[in-house]
Amino acid sequence: MKSTAILPIGLAIVATAAVLITSLEGQAPTKKTPENRFIPRGRAAAEGPAQFFSMPGGKGPVNSPSVRPREAETGFDSLTNGYFEQGPDFDTITEDNVDPLRSYNDGRFIFEEKETAEDGLGPTYNTQSCAACHQNIVTGAASQVAEHRTGHSFNGVFFESPGGSLIQSRATFPDIVEHVLPEDATRTFRISTNTLGDGYVECISDSTITAIRDAQPPDQQGTAPEVAVLEGDGTAGIGRFGWKCQHRSLLSFASDAYLNEMGITSPLFPDEDTSQGEFVGFGTIYDPLPEPENDGTDVQAFVNFMRSTKAPARGPITPDVFFGEHKFNNIGCAVCHVSTIVTAAAGTPINGGAFTVPAALGNRTLHPYSDFLLHDIGTGDGIPIEPTPEFASTATQIRTAPLWGLRTRNRLMHDGLSSTTDDAIQRHDVQGAAARDAFNALGDFQKAQIIDFLDSL
Numbered sequence: 001m002k003s004t005a006i007l008p009i010g011l012a013i014v015a016t017a018a019v020l021i022t023s024l025e026g027q028a029p030t031k032k033t034p035e036n037r038f039i040p041r042g043r044a045a046a047e048g049p050a051q052f053f054s055m056p057g058g059k060g061p062v063n064s065p066s067v068r069p070r071e072a073e074t075g076f077d078s079l080t081n082g083y084f085e086q087g088p089d090f091d092t093i094t095e096d097n098v099d100p101l102r103s104y105n106d107g108r109f110i111f112e113e114k115e116t117a118e119d120g121l122g123p124t125y126n127t128q129s130c131a132a133c134h135q136n137i138v139t140g141a142a143s144q145v146a147e148h149r150t151g152h153s154f155n156g157v158f159f160e161s162p163g164g165s166l167i168q169s170r171a172t173f174p175d176i177v178e179h180v181l182p183e184d185a186t187r188t189f190r191i192s193t194n195t196l197g198d199g200y201v202e203c204i205s206d207s208t209i210t211a212i213r214d215a216q217p218p219d220q221q222g223t224a225p226e227v228a229v230l231e232g233d234g235t236a237g238i239g240r241f242g243w244k245c246q247h248r249s250l251l252s253f254a255s256d257a258y259l260n261e262m263g264i265t266s267p268l269f270p271d272e273d274t275s276q277g278e279f280v281g282f283g284t285i286y287d288p289l290p291e292p293e294n295d296g297t298d299v300q301a302f303v304n305f306m307r308s309t310k311a312p313a314r315g316p317i318t319p320d321v322f323f324g325e326h327k328f329n330n331i332g333c334a335v336c337h338v339s340t341i342v343t344a345a346a347g348t349p350i351n352g353g354a355f356t357v358p359a360a361l362g363n364r365t366l367h368p369y370s371d372f373l374l375h376d377i378g379t380g381d382g383i384p385i386e387p388t389p390e391f392a393s394t395a396t397q398i399r400t401a402p403l404w405g406l407r408t409r410n411r412l413m414h415d416g417l418s419s420t421t422d423d424a425i426q427r428h429d430v431q432g433a434a435a436r437d438a439f440n441a442l443g444d445f446q447k448a449q450i451i452d453f454l455d456s457l
Contacts, residue, residue, distance in 0.1 A: 038386050040228040040236030044248075047350050050211035051204075051342040051363075056329035059215040069342045072200050072364040074313040076137045076408075080104040082360035083199055084308040100301035107305030108139055110298055115262050120293030122172035123286040124163075124275050125263035130302055133192040133261065137408050140196045140309045144411050146189040147261070149383050150180050158186070158387050158395055162277030165383050166260050173286055176275035188381035190243045191416035194405050197311030198241070201372065201402075202250050202351075203361040205344040206238040212338060212371045220335045220431050222373025223397060225385060230255065230268045235352030240372040243414045244385045245399050249351040254302040258294070265292040266299045311366060312405030315456040324453030327446055331438035336400045336431075337369040369403035369457060378429030379413060406457040421454045422447075 052069070073081040080086050087093075087103020100110050112131040115121040126147055127133055133145040148167040151160045161167065161184050171177040180187060206224075213224050227239040230252040237248030247253040255268035265272055265281075270292040272281030280286040328334060344350065346362030380396035398414045412418040418427060428436040439447065 036386070036388070037230060037234060038228050038246075039234075039388065039390060040226050041234040042236055044206045044210075044226045044236040044238050045352070046207040047205035048207060048344050048348045049205075050207040051344060052340070052365075053208060053212055053215075053338055053342065054340040055212065055215055055335060055338055057332045057335045058212075058217065069363045069365045072197065072343075072366050073310040074197075075310045076141070076196075076313055077310070078108065078138050079310065080308045081199065081310045082308075083358055084304050100297050101304065104305060104308045107301045107308065110301040111305045112139055115264060117172050117288075120264040120289050122170070122263040123176055123280045124168035124171045124178055124273055126169050126261045128262065130257070130261075134195050137405075138196070140194075140306065141312070141405060142194040142409055143192045144416065146191045146416050148180075149188050149190060149381065150184040151186045151383055151387070152184045153186060153382065153395075158382065158384055158392070160387050163274040165387075168260075168263070168273070171275065176278070176280050176286060178276050181276075186382040188383065189415045189417070190381070191411060191414065193241075193243065194312065194402065195306050196309045196405065197366070197368070198250060199307030199309065199361050200311060200343055200364055200366050201240055201368065202307065202355075203343040203348075203357045203364075204240070204341055204366075204372065205348065205350065206248075208341065208344070209238045209240065209372055212341070213373055216335055216371070219434070220332070220375075222336065222371055222375045222400065223394065224373055225391065225394060227385065228252075229352040229354060232352035232354045237350075237352060239385070240399075243399050244383075244394055244397070245372065245374055246385045249355065250303045250306050251299065251351075251354070254299050254306070258299055258302070264294055264298075266294045267292055267296045268299070307361065311368070312408070312457075314367075314404075315407055317456060318452065320449045320452040321456045322453075324449035324451070327442070327450050328453055331442070331450075332435040333439075334369075335435075336371050336373070336375060337403055338371045339367055339369055341366050341368065367404060369406075370400045372399065372402075374399055375432070376430045377427075377432035379415070379427055381414070403454065403457045407455050421451055 084104045087105035090105040093109045098109050099106050114128040131139050133143050134140050136143045149165045150167055151158055151165050167178045210224050213222050225239045225245050226236040227248055228234045229237045229248050239245035239248050241247040241253040255266050258264045258266055259269040282290045343364045344357045346357050346359045348357045374397035376396045380398055382395050384395040385391040412424040418424040425439055
Protein backbone atom coordinates (compact mmCIF):
# COMPACT_ATOMS: atom_id res chain seq x y z
CA MET A 1 0.00 0.00 0.00
CA LYS A 2 1.36 3.42 -0.92
CA SER A 3 0.26 6.57 0.86
CA THR A 4 0.37 9.97 -0.82
CA ALA A 5 -0.33 12.05 2.28
CA ILE A 6 2.61 13.48 4.23
CA LEU A 7 2.57 11.87 7.65
CA PRO A 8 4.31 13.32 10.72
CA ILE A 9 6.57 10.35 11.39
CA GLY A 10 9.67 12.33 12.28
CA LEU A 11 11.53 11.87 9.00
CA ALA A 12 13.95 14.51 7.80
CA ILE A 13 13.02 15.53 4.26
CA VAL A 14 16.07 15.97 2.11
CA ALA A 15 15.23 18.10 -0.93
CA THR A 16 16.29 16.95 -4.36
CA ALA A 17 18.91 19.29 -5.68
CA ALA A 18 18.15 19.23 -9.37
CA VAL A 19 15.71 20.63 -11.89
CA LEU A 20 14.97 17.97 -14.46
CA ILE A 21 14.52 18.98 -18.09
CA THR A 22 13.14 16.35 -20.41
CA SER A 23 13.46 16.42 -24.16
CA LEU A 24 10.72 15.30 -26.52
CA GLU A 25 12.81 12.27 -27.49
CA GLY A 26 12.96 11.06 -23.89
CA GLN A 27 16.70 11.75 -23.51
CA ALA A 28 18.09 11.69 -19.96
CA PRO A 29 18.23 15.15 -18.35
CA THR A 30 21.23 16.45 -16.46
CA LYS A 31 21.25 16.06 -12.71
CA LYS A 32 23.38 17.94 -10.19
CA THR A 33 25.49 15.79 -7.88
CA PRO A 34 24.08 16.10 -4.33
CA GLU A 35 26.17 16.74 -1.24
CA ASN A 36 27.53 13.53 0.25
CA ARG A 37 25.19 13.09 3.21
CA PHE A 38 26.94 9.89 4.21
CA ILE A 39 29.95 11.67 5.69
CA PRO A 40 29.02 12.16 9.38
CA ARG A 41 29.12 15.47 11.19
CA GLY A 42 31.12 15.38 14.38
CA ARG A 43 31.82 12.33 16.50
CA ALA A 44 29.48 9.64 17.79
CA ALA A 45 27.94 10.26 21.22
CA ALA A 46 28.30 7.73 24.02
CA GLU A 47 24.54 7.10 24.35
CA GLY A 48 24.82 6.44 28.05
CA PRO A 49 27.26 4.19 29.93
CA ALA A 50 28.63 1.00 28.43
CA GLN A 51 26.47 -1.96 29.35
CA PHE A 52 27.44 -5.51 30.26
CA PHE A 53 28.97 -7.85 27.70
CA SER A 54 30.84 -11.12 27.98
CA MET A 55 34.05 -11.71 26.04
CA PRO A 56 36.12 -14.79 26.93
CA GLY A 57 39.61 -14.12 25.61
CA GLY A 58 39.28 -10.35 25.94
CA LYS A 59 39.58 -8.05 28.92
CA GLY A 60 36.43 -9.45 30.46
CA PRO A 61 32.95 -8.04 31.04
CA VAL A 62 32.26 -4.42 31.92
CA ASN A 63 29.62 -2.87 34.11
CA SER A 64 28.24 -6.04 35.64
CA PRO A 65 24.60 -5.09 36.14
CA SER A 66 23.28 -4.59 39.66
CA VAL A 67 19.80 -5.49 38.42
CA ARG A 68 19.67 -8.56 36.21
CA PRO A 69 18.48 -7.58 32.72
CA ARG A 70 15.63 -9.53 31.18
CA GLU A 71 16.42 -11.87 28.33
CA ALA A 72 15.44 -10.66 24.87
CA GLU A 73 12.38 -12.36 23.40
CA THR A 74 13.31 -15.13 20.96
CA GLY A 75 11.41 -17.36 18.56
CA PHE A 76 10.55 -18.12 14.95
CA ASP A 77 6.83 -17.60 15.57
CA SER A 78 5.95 -14.25 13.90
CA LEU A 79 4.88 -12.82 17.25
CA THR A 80 5.81 -9.36 18.49
CA ASN A 81 8.50 -8.79 21.07
CA GLY A 82 6.28 -6.19 22.69
CA TYR A 83 7.52 -3.05 20.95
CA PHE A 84 4.37 -2.91 18.80
CA GLU A 85 1.10 -4.65 19.54
CA GLN A 86 0.35 -7.79 17.55
CA GLY A 87 -2.68 -6.26 15.83
CA PRO A 88 -5.50 -7.92 13.88
CA ASP A 89 -5.13 -11.49 12.69
CA PHE A 90 -2.57 -11.41 9.88
CA ASP A 91 -4.74 -13.46 7.52
CA THR A 92 -7.48 -10.81 7.71
CA ILE A 93 -5.24 -7.96 6.51
CA THR A 94 -5.56 -6.94 2.87
CA GLU A 95 -4.44 -4.06 0.68
CA ASP A 96 -7.79 -2.43 1.37
CA ASN A 97 -7.74 -2.52 5.17
CA VAL A 98 -4.04 -2.48 6.08
CA ASP A 99 -2.98 0.36 8.38
CA PRO A 100 0.82 0.47 7.96
CA LEU A 101 1.70 2.11 11.27
CA ARG A 102 -0.90 0.34 13.44
CA SER A 103 0.65 -2.96 14.52
CA TYR A 104 3.26 -5.68 14.06
CA ASN A 105 1.00 -7.62 11.69
CA ASP A 106 0.30 -4.53 9.58
CA GLY A 107 4.04 -3.86 9.38
CA ARG A 108 4.64 -7.47 8.39
CA PHE A 109 2.05 -7.12 5.60
CA ILE A 110 3.88 -4.07 4.23
CA PHE A 111 7.22 -5.88 4.62
CA GLU A 112 5.87 -8.78 2.52
CA GLU A 113 3.98 -6.67 -0.02
CA LYS A 114 5.12 -6.95 -3.64
CA GLU A 115 5.85 -3.58 -5.22
CA THR A 116 4.95 -2.72 -8.81
CA ALA A 117 5.94 0.01 -11.25
CA GLU A 118 2.78 1.85 -10.18
CA ASP A 119 4.21 1.98 -6.66
CA GLY A 120 7.56 3.26 -7.90
CA LEU A 121 9.39 -0.05 -8.40
CA GLY A 122 12.60 0.47 -10.37
CA PRO A 123 13.57 1.60 -12.94
CA THR A 124 16.55 -0.47 -11.70
CA TYR A 125 16.05 -2.82 -8.76
CA ASN A 126 16.86 -6.23 -7.27
CA THR A 127 13.59 -7.50 -5.84
CA GLN A 128 9.92 -6.61 -5.29
CA SER A 129 9.61 -6.87 -1.50
CA CYS A 130 11.59 -6.86 1.71
CA ALA A 131 10.45 -10.40 2.44
CA ALA A 132 11.91 -11.66 -0.84
CA CYS A 133 15.37 -11.24 0.73
CA HIS A 134 14.43 -11.75 4.39
CA GLN A 135 12.15 -14.73 4.73
CA ASN A 136 13.81 -18.06 5.59
CA ILE A 137 11.75 -19.74 8.35
CA VAL A 138 9.71 -16.57 9.03
CA THR A 139 9.43 -13.09 7.58
CA GLY A 140 12.38 -10.95 8.63
CA ALA A 141 14.99 -13.70 8.67
CA ALA A 142 17.82 -14.24 6.20
CA SER A 143 17.86 -15.91 2.77
CA GLN A 144 20.12 -17.09 -0.02
CA VAL A 145 19.56 -13.92 -2.09
CA ALA A 146 22.76 -12.00 -2.82
CA GLU A 147 23.37 -8.54 -4.24
CA HIS A 148 26.17 -7.80 -6.71
CA ARG A 149 28.78 -5.09 -6.11
CA THR A 150 31.64 -3.99 -8.34
CA GLY A 151 34.23 -1.29 -8.91
CA HIS A 152 37.96 -0.97 -9.41
CA SER A 153 41.02 0.36 -7.63
CA PHE A 154 43.75 2.61 -9.00
CA ASN A 155 46.84 3.53 -7.02
CA GLY A 156 45.21 2.16 -3.91
CA VAL A 157 42.02 4.25 -4.30
CA PHE A 158 38.66 2.56 -4.88
CA PHE A 159 36.38 3.83 -7.63
CA GLU A 160 32.75 2.72 -7.84
CA SER A 161 31.12 1.60 -11.07
CA PRO A 162 29.46 4.53 -12.92
CA GLY A 163 26.11 3.98 -11.17
CA GLY A 164 27.60 3.11 -7.80
CA SER A 165 29.07 -0.12 -6.47
CA LEU A 166 25.68 -1.87 -6.38
CA ILE A 167 24.76 -3.49 -9.70
CA GLN A 168 20.99 -3.96 -9.72
CA SER A 169 20.01 -7.25 -11.34
CA ARG A 170 16.63 -6.17 -12.71
CA ALA A 171 15.05 -3.26 -14.54
CA THR A 172 11.65 -2.21 -15.82
CA PHE A 173 13.00 -1.56 -19.35
CA PRO A 174 15.38 -3.83 -21.29
CA ASP A 175 17.74 -1.05 -22.38
CA ILE A 176 18.63 0.03 -18.83
CA VAL A 177 19.55 -3.34 -17.29
CA GLU A 178 22.92 -2.82 -15.59
CA HIS A 179 26.00 -4.85 -16.52
CA VAL A 180 29.45 -5.23 -15.02
CA LEU A 181 32.07 -3.27 -16.95
CA PRO A 182 35.26 -5.12 -17.96
CA GLU A 183 37.45 -2.58 -16.18
CA ASP A 184 35.62 -3.09 -12.88
CA ALA A 185 37.76 -5.97 -11.66
CA THR A 186 36.58 -5.73 -8.04
CA ARG A 187 33.52 -7.98 -8.01
CA THR A 188 31.71 -9.51 -5.07
CA PHE A 189 28.41 -10.73 -3.73
CA ARG A 190 26.84 -9.82 -0.40
CA ILE A 191 24.23 -12.22 0.86
CA SER A 192 21.04 -11.04 2.57
CA THR A 193 21.34 -10.54 6.31
CA ASN A 194 18.95 -11.60 9.03
CA THR A 195 16.83 -8.75 10.45
CA LEU A 196 15.14 -10.67 13.28
CA GLY A 197 16.12 -9.08 16.58
CA ASP A 198 17.52 -5.97 14.90
CA GLY A 199 15.43 -3.75 17.16
CA TYR A 200 17.55 -5.01 20.05
CA VAL A 201 20.74 -4.51 18.05
CA GLU A 202 19.75 -0.91 17.33
CA CYS A 203 19.38 -0.36 21.07
CA ILE A 204 22.94 -1.42 21.90
CA SER A 205 24.54 1.87 22.86
CA ASP A 206 27.48 3.24 20.93
CA SER A 207 29.42 3.26 24.21
CA THR A 208 28.89 -0.48 24.60
CA ILE A 209 30.13 -1.26 21.10
CA THR A 210 33.24 0.88 21.57
CA ALA A 211 33.83 -0.78 24.96
CA ILE A 212 33.70 -4.16 23.23
CA ARG A 213 36.25 -2.93 20.71
CA ASP A 214 38.53 -1.61 23.44
CA ALA A 215 38.37 -4.93 25.31
CA GLN A 216 39.65 -6.90 22.34
CA PRO A 217 43.32 -7.89 22.09
CA PRO A 218 45.26 -5.57 19.74
CA ASP A 219 45.66 -8.20 17.03
CA GLN A 220 41.91 -8.91 17.00
CA GLN A 221 40.59 -5.41 17.66
CA GLY A 222 37.75 -4.40 15.39
CA THR A 223 36.78 -1.09 13.82
CA ALA A 224 33.70 0.83 14.96
CA PRO A 225 32.92 3.00 11.92
CA GLU A 226 31.25 6.32 12.58
CA VAL A 227 28.50 6.90 10.01
CA ALA A 228 25.84 9.53 9.49
CA VAL A 229 22.42 9.00 11.06
CA LEU A 230 20.40 10.22 8.11
CA GLU A 231 17.10 10.97 9.89
CA GLY A 232 18.85 13.49 12.10
CA ASP A 233 21.18 16.29 11.07
CA GLY A 234 23.93 13.94 9.94
CA THR A 235 25.19 13.37 13.48
CA ALA A 236 27.58 10.44 13.70
CA GLY A 237 26.70 7.07 15.20
CA ILE A 238 28.48 3.74 15.37
CA GLY A 239 27.38 1.69 12.36
CA ARG A 240 26.14 -1.85 12.91
CA PHE A 241 23.71 -2.70 10.06
CA GLY A 242 24.81 -4.12 6.72
CA TRP A 243 27.95 -6.12 5.89
CA LYS A 244 30.02 -2.94 6.14
CA CYS A 245 28.28 -1.53 9.24
CA GLN A 246 27.21 1.27 6.93
CA HIS A 247 24.17 2.33 8.97
CA ARG A 248 23.59 3.06 12.62
CA SER A 249 19.78 3.22 12.58
CA LEU A 250 17.08 0.97 11.18
CA LEU A 251 15.37 3.94 9.55
CA SER A 252 18.52 4.80 7.58
CA PHE A 253 19.05 1.10 6.78
CA ALA A 254 15.46 0.52 5.58
CA SER A 255 15.36 3.71 3.51
CA ASP A 256 18.61 2.70 1.81
CA ALA A 257 17.24 -0.77 1.02
CA TYR A 258 13.94 0.62 -0.31
CA LEU A 259 15.84 2.62 -2.89
CA ASN A 260 18.74 0.32 -3.70
CA GLU A 261 16.91 -3.02 -3.61
CA MET A 262 13.48 -1.95 -4.91
CA GLY A 263 14.17 1.37 -6.59
CA ILE A 264 11.60 3.27 -4.51
CA THR A 265 12.54 6.73 -3.30
CA SER A 266 11.47 8.09 0.10
CA PRO A 267 12.30 11.14 2.24
CA LEU A 268 15.78 10.02 3.33
CA PHE A 269 16.70 8.73 -0.15
CA PRO A 270 14.73 11.02 -2.51
CA ASP A 271 16.99 10.67 -5.56
CA GLU A 272 16.44 7.83 -8.02
CA ASP A 273 19.35 5.49 -8.77
CA THR A 274 20.93 5.72 -12.20
CA SER A 275 21.50 2.94 -14.69
CA GLN A 276 25.29 2.78 -14.90
CA GLY A 277 25.49 6.53 -14.52
CA GLU A 278 22.60 7.41 -16.85
CA PHE A 279 19.78 9.23 -15.07
CA VAL A 280 16.56 7.24 -15.45
CA GLY A 281 14.35 8.90 -12.83
CA PHE A 282 11.32 11.14 -13.02
CA GLY A 283 11.39 13.27 -16.15
CA THR A 284 12.63 10.43 -18.35
CA ILE A 285 10.63 7.81 -20.23
CA TYR A 286 11.63 5.26 -17.58
CA ASP A 287 10.03 6.73 -14.46
CA PRO A 288 6.52 8.26 -14.46
CA LEU A 289 6.36 9.07 -10.73
CA PRO A 290 7.77 12.20 -9.08
CA GLU A 291 10.19 11.84 -6.18
CA PRO A 292 9.91 10.80 -3.46
CA GLU A 293 7.70 7.96 -4.62
CA ASN A 294 6.76 7.04 -1.06
CA ASP A 295 6.18 9.61 1.67
CA GLY A 296 7.99 7.53 4.25
CA THR A 297 5.02 5.59 5.59
CA ASP A 298 6.18 2.26 4.18
CA VAL A 299 9.74 2.76 5.41
CA GLN A 300 8.46 3.50 8.91
CA ALA A 301 6.30 0.37 8.72
CA PHE A 302 9.39 -1.68 7.83
CA VAL A 303 11.21 -0.19 10.80
CA ASN A 304 8.34 -0.77 13.23
CA PHE A 305 8.16 -4.38 12.10
CA MET A 306 11.90 -5.00 12.46
CA ARG A 307 11.98 -3.34 15.87
CA SER A 308 9.16 -5.66 16.95
CA THR A 309 10.69 -8.93 15.80
CA LYS A 310 11.99 -11.50 18.24
CA ALA A 311 15.62 -12.55 18.07
CA PRO A 312 16.44 -15.95 16.53
CA ALA A 313 15.88 -18.80 18.96
CA ARG A 314 18.48 -21.42 19.94
CA GLY A 315 18.17 -25.09 19.08
CA PRO A 316 18.57 -27.89 21.64
CA ILE A 317 21.57 -27.50 23.95
CA THR A 318 23.04 -30.98 24.39
CA PRO A 319 26.18 -31.84 26.42
CA ASP A 320 28.23 -31.73 23.20
CA VAL A 321 26.81 -28.29 22.38
CA PHE A 322 27.63 -27.10 25.91
CA PHE A 323 31.23 -28.27 25.78
CA GLY A 324 31.56 -27.13 22.18
CA GLU A 325 30.78 -23.55 23.21
CA HIS A 326 33.47 -23.70 25.89
CA LYS A 327 36.01 -24.80 23.29
CA PHE A 328 34.72 -22.08 20.90
CA ASN A 329 35.48 -19.56 23.65
CA ASN A 330 38.84 -21.08 24.56
CA ILE A 331 40.30 -20.91 21.04
CA GLY A 332 39.47 -17.22 20.70
CA CYS A 333 36.36 -17.21 18.51
CA ALA A 334 34.31 -15.37 21.16
CA VAL A 335 36.56 -12.30 21.00
CA CYS A 336 34.71 -11.28 17.84
CA HIS A 337 31.62 -13.50 18.07
CA VAL A 338 30.56 -11.97 21.39
CA SER A 339 27.93 -14.16 22.99
CA THR A 340 26.22 -11.77 25.38
CA ILE A 341 25.48 -8.03 25.15
CA VAL A 342 23.00 -5.93 27.15
CA THR A 343 21.10 -3.11 25.45
CA ALA A 344 20.95 0.46 26.73
CA ALA A 345 18.51 1.37 29.47
CA ALA A 346 14.98 2.34 28.49
CA GLY A 347 14.74 6.09 27.97
CA THR A 348 18.25 6.43 26.52
CA PRO A 349 18.35 8.68 23.42
CA ILE A 350 20.10 7.00 20.47
CA ASN A 351 20.48 7.58 16.72
CA GLY A 352 21.62 11.15 17.24
CA GLY A 353 18.61 11.77 19.46
CA ALA A 354 16.13 10.69 16.79
CA PHE A 355 14.96 7.63 18.76
CA THR A 356 14.60 6.77 22.42
CA VAL A 357 15.13 3.22 23.67
CA PRO A 358 11.67 1.84 24.59
CA ALA A 359 10.89 -0.39 27.55
CA ALA A 360 10.37 -3.45 25.31
CA LEU A 361 13.93 -3.21 23.96
CA GLY A 362 15.86 -1.59 26.80
CA ASN A 363 18.04 -3.39 29.37
CA ARG A 364 17.69 -6.70 27.52
CA THR A 365 20.27 -9.46 27.28
CA LEU A 366 21.09 -10.55 23.72
CA HIS A 367 23.07 -13.52 22.48
CA PRO A 368 24.00 -12.44 18.94
CA TYR A 369 27.51 -13.95 18.79
CA SER A 370 28.81 -10.80 17.14
CA ASP A 371 30.62 -7.66 18.21
CA PHE A 372 28.98 -5.64 15.38
CA LEU A 373 32.43 -4.38 14.42
CA LEU A 374 34.42 -4.54 11.19
CA HIS A 375 37.39 -6.91 10.98
CA ASP A 376 39.91 -7.93 8.36
CA ILE A 377 39.73 -11.73 8.22
CA GLY A 378 41.07 -12.00 4.69
CA THR A 379 37.66 -12.09 3.01
CA GLY A 380 37.20 -8.36 2.53
CA ASP A 381 35.53 -7.55 -0.77
CA GLY A 382 37.65 -4.52 -1.61
CA ILE A 383 34.71 -2.12 -1.42
CA PRO A 384 34.64 0.53 1.34
CA ILE A 385 31.54 1.98 2.99
CA GLU A 386 31.95 5.07 0.79
CA PRO A 387 34.66 5.78 -1.83
CA THR A 388 36.09 8.60 0.29
CA PRO A 389 39.29 8.88 2.37
CA GLU A 390 37.29 8.65 5.62
CA PHE A 391 36.25 5.08 4.86
CA ALA A 392 39.17 3.79 2.78
CA SER A 393 40.31 1.36 5.48
CA THR A 394 36.95 -0.44 5.43
CA ALA A 395 37.62 -1.91 1.97
CA THR A 396 39.36 -4.96 3.46
CA GLN A 397 36.94 -5.33 6.36
CA ILE A 398 33.63 -7.14 6.90
CA ARG A 399 31.18 -7.02 9.80
CA THR A 400 31.45 -9.94 12.20
CA ALA A 401 28.57 -12.14 11.11
CA PRO A 402 26.04 -12.55 13.96
CA LEU A 403 25.77 -16.29 14.48
CA TRP A 404 22.28 -16.33 15.97
CA GLY A 405 20.08 -18.19 13.51
CA LEU A 406 23.13 -19.84 11.91
CA ARG A 407 21.45 -23.25 11.72
CA THR A 408 18.84 -21.80 9.33
CA ARG A 409 21.51 -20.93 6.74
CA ASN A 410 23.32 -23.16 4.26
CA ARG A 411 25.25 -20.41 2.46
CA LEU A 412 27.73 -18.79 4.81
CA MET A 413 30.09 -15.82 5.09
CA HIS A 414 29.32 -12.42 3.61
CA ASP A 415 29.33 -13.68 0.04
CA GLY A 416 27.43 -16.93 0.66
CA LEU A 417 30.25 -18.90 -0.96
CA SER A 418 30.96 -21.18 2.03
CA SER A 419 28.71 -24.23 2.19
CA THR A 420 29.61 -25.67 5.61
CA THR A 421 30.67 -24.29 8.97
CA ASP A 422 34.10 -25.90 8.50
CA ASP A 423 34.43 -24.16 5.11
CA ALA A 424 33.65 -20.84 6.81
CA ILE A 425 36.17 -21.45 9.60
CA GLN A 426 38.92 -22.27 7.11
CA ARG A 427 38.39 -18.96 5.30
CA HIS A 428 39.27 -16.98 8.44
CA ASP A 429 42.69 -15.37 8.03
CA VAL A 430 44.57 -12.23 9.17
CA GLN A 431 42.69 -11.23 12.36
CA GLY A 432 40.90 -14.59 12.34
CA ALA A 433 43.97 -16.74 11.62
CA ALA A 434 44.86 -17.52 15.25
CA ALA A 435 41.38 -18.83 16.04
CA ARG A 436 41.30 -20.85 12.81
CA ASP A 437 44.70 -22.38 13.55
CA ALA A 438 43.63 -23.20 17.11
CA PHE A 439 40.55 -24.95 15.73
CA ASN A 440 42.64 -26.94 13.27
CA ALA A 441 44.97 -28.05 16.09
CA LEU A 442 42.08 -29.71 17.95
CA GLY A 443 41.26 -33.37 17.73
CA ASP A 444 38.36 -34.57 15.61
CA PHE A 445 36.07 -35.05 18.62
CA GLN A 446 36.67 -31.51 19.90
CA LYS A 447 36.14 -30.06 16.43
CA ALA A 448 32.87 -31.98 16.17
CA GLN A 449 31.70 -30.49 19.47
CA ILE A 450 32.36 -26.95 18.19
CA ILE A 451 30.44 -27.75 15.02
CA ASP A 452 27.60 -29.13 17.17
CA PHE A 453 27.60 -25.85 19.07
CA LEU A 454 27.47 -23.80 15.86
CA ASP A 455 24.67 -25.99 14.55
CA SER A 456 22.64 -25.16 17.66
CA LEU A 457 22.61 -21.43 17.01
